[in-house]
Amino acid sequence: EVVLTQSPGTLSLSPGERLTLSCRTSESVSSASLAWYQQKPGQSPRLLISGASSRATGIPDRFSGSGSGTDFTLTISRLEPEDFAVYYCQHYGNSLPVTFGQGTKVEIK
Amino acid sequence: EVHLVESGGGLVKPGGSLRLSCAVSDFTFNDRWMNWLRQAPGKGLEWVGRIKSKTSGGTTDYAAPVKGRFTMSRDDSKNTVFLEMNSLKIEDTAMYYCARDYWSTFDIWGQGTMVTVSS
Numbered sequence: 001e002v003v004l005t006q007s008p009g010t011l012s013l014s015p016g017e018r019l020t021l022s023c024r025t026s027e028s029v030s031s032a033s034l035a036w037y038q039q040k041p042g043q044s045p046r047l048l049i050s051g052a053s054s055r056a057t058g059i060p061d062r063f064s065g066s067g068s069g070t071d072f073t074l075t076i077s078r079l080e081p082e083d084f085a086v087y088y089c090q091h092y093g094n095s096l097p098v099t100f101g102q103g104t105k106v107e108i109k
Numbered sequence: 110e111v112h113l114v115e116s117g118g119g120l121v122k123p124g125g126s127l128r129l130s131c132a133v134s135d136f137t138f139n140d141r142w143m144n145w146l147r148q149a150p151g152k153g154l155e156w157v158g159r160i161k162s163k164t165s166g167g168t169t170d171y172a173a174p175v176k177g178r179f180t181m182s183r184d185d186s187k188n189t190v191f192l193e194m195n196s197l198k199i200e201d202t203a204m205y206y207c208a209r210d211y212w213s214t215f216d217i218w219g220q221g222t223m224v225t226v227s228s
Contacts, residue, residue, distance in 0.1 A: 090215075
């Protein structure tokens, strides 16, 4: 099983700031298997990034993903008020199970 | 626009059973792999299992904590996927989501149905 470790656990930022979230995998994985989700309170998760760096349909271009091997990053170039949420990375490769990181909560400073 | 609507959640005693449904409004449902995921209160996301399309064999895969107790099935004539949960444990308490499988991601999610296992 691939274990995903996200850091930090909680981040306090102000609107307009740049956000960088980390997701580290316990073994090297294909970039195609790495995705990011956003979840707001009381809502279902929303797919942001697939294949480590491809934005999902309708996702603003302030969201970007990068990385390879065991280190992956989600960046939001300028935080908007609606971006304060919990973010999860996910691994879904040829071998199961699908696994998620523990999440990073982004809160308003 | 594709919609997924879960139903069937509720309060059940430990050792009990529950059957969840996920109705999909998608004319290509037959070709889709579908998944169930869950989220315990205040916790992160956990994958429960998936069912492949009939053209891919219709087979199922499950996470270790639910294997042998949970069973996924699908009725393509009704665009619906099911999750039969038996021998429920307190630790199965969670919001259960169905989600469409798309190239190693879950691109569309339902709103979830809450399952509470308590005596």
